[in-house]
Amino acid sequence: MHSRKILLSCVLITILIFINTNQNIIKIPKKHNILRAESEVSGDIINDFPYFVSHKTDDGIIKAYALCIGPTEYPGDKDLPYPDDDAFSWATYLSDHKYNVTCIVGYVDSETIILAIKNLLEAEDADDYVAFIYSGHGSYIYDPEFEKNVSAIWLSDGKFITQDFFAEVNSLLDSNHVFWFFDACTIGGMRILGTTGRYVAMASNETTYTYGSSQYEHGVFTYYFLIDALMKKNNDSSDDGNWAEDAFDYAYKKCTSETIPIYPEEADGNPDKAFYIWDNRIQGRDSSIGGGNPPPNPPETPIITPYYVSLNIRESEDISAPCTTTIQIITNEIFINNCLFVYIELIKPDEKY
Numbered sequence: 201m202h203s204r205k206i207l208l209s210c211v212l213i214t215i216l217i218f219i220n221t222n223q224n225i226i227k228i229p230k231k232h233n234i235l236r237a238e239s240e241v242s243g244d245i246i247n248d249f250p251y252f253v254s255h256k257t258d259d260g261i262i263k264a265y266a267l268c269i270g271p272t273e274y275p276g277d278k279d280l281p282y283p284d285d286d287a288f289s290w291a292t293y294l295s296d297h298k299y300n301v302t303c304i305v306g307y308v309d310s311e312t313i314i315l316a317i318k319n320l321l322e323a324e325d326a327d328d329y330v331a332f333i334y335s336g337h338g339s340y341i342y343d344p345e346f347e348k349n350v351s352a353i354w355l356s357d358g359k360f361i362t363q364d365f366f367a368e369v370n371s372l373l374d375s376n377h378v379f380w381f382f383d384a385c386t387i388g389g390m391r392i393l394g395t396t397g398r399y400v401a402m403a404s405n406e407t408t409y410t411y412g413s414s415q416y417e418h419g420v421f422t423y424y425f426l427i428d429a430l431m432k433k434n435n436d437s438s439d440d441g442n443w444a445e446d447a448f449d450y451a452y453k454k455c456t457s458e459t460i461p462i463y464p465e466e467a468d469g470n471p472d473k474a475f476y477i478w479d480n481r482i483q484g485r486d487s488s489i490g491g492g493n494p495p496p497n498p499p500e501t502p503i504i505t506p507y508y509v510s511l512n513i514r515e516s517e518d519i520s521a522p523c524t525t526t527i528q529i530i531t532n533e534i535f536i537n538n539c540l541f542v543y544i545e546l547i548k549p550d551e552k553y
């Protein structure tokens with residue numbers, strides 16, 4: 201697993217050098233199981249954000265930044281089929297409404313998430329919009345440091361990132377407009393993020409479960425909240441369908457009426473005020489990955505690594521070539537609706553495909 205992480209880092213770095221896009225979607229395909237389940241309690245618990253980030257006031261320019269996370273690979277037999285679809289669909293929706301989107305799916309480790317959050321915190325300022333989307337396993341576990349049970353997301357490296365970690369991130373966010381969305385089991389503890397200027401939608405409370413649907417090819421909560429209410433505007437709202445509380449009410453009705461009902465929760469930091477997930481004041485996206493930083497100039501000499509990658513584009517077309525060559529092909533050809541879809545499988549040079 202360790203060498204795999206090094207390989208992944210290598211390829212990620214190379215992609216960052218060569219690709220200049222608003223939305224960076226990385227997926228490592230593997231076999232999938234069917235249903236979302238409660239995670240087993242094992243692995244490390246992360247409840248502190250490890251970096252210093254400085255605060256920024258509003259600069260009069262409203263930008264929007266989103267992080268969409270959908271792990272499908274988990275320890276043991278806990279793989280999930282639909283978190284990547286949830287993350288892709290959120291990424292598409294938010295990107296369509298001028299968010300700078302970073303989308304991380306497949307094998308998603310805690311280190312990658314924490315770095316992505318650091319980048320997000322460094323990019324956003326007080327008048328910007330922020331969205332954090334997570335779909336995947338959740339857990340309600342005992343945190344020995346805080347001596348209490350907490351909700352946590354569970355990642356591919358077996359680590360848990362707790363509600364207390366996210367509460368710290370919440371306090372580090374300068375944005376006065378933060379949307380948190382968790383489609384996971386036993387995740388209700390994240391309601392503590394629903395402070396002033398922030399809105400939280402959760403698929404469950406601390407004891408209830410949620411699941412993915414082969415009929416919808418998404419998590420059920422994501423399907424009703426995002427696809428049905430926001431994208432298809434099937435809610436009662438008379439506006440652009442971008443009203444979070446309204447989408448929640450719609451999704452709640454649908455979710456509780458399912459054959460296997462689920463019971464979503466919301467935490468609304470401004471109960472008397474509508475929370476719009478986007479509006480027309482948002483300026484154009486940055487021309488960089490994840491927003492904020494100017495894109496690096498591609499080096500004149502391609503970086504050669506000792507590893508090869510096999511890229512499965514939309515799971516239909518295989519291209520096998522040395523790292524740099526393949527990635528250059530992608531930058532030229534695989535932009536679909538302003539999204540970059542990259543499916544990566546990492547293998548050592550001496551292994552057969």
Ligand SMILES: [Ca+2]
Binds near residue numbers: 258259263325328
């Ligand atoms: Ca700003």
Ligand SMILES: [Ca+2]
Binds near residue numbers: 281282283284285
């Ligand atoms: Ca999938």
Ligand SMILES: [Ca+2]
Binds near residue numbers: 255256320321322324
């Ligand atoms: Ca900031």
Ligand SMILES: [Ca+2]
Binds near residue numbers: 445468469475
């Ligand atoms: Ca509200």
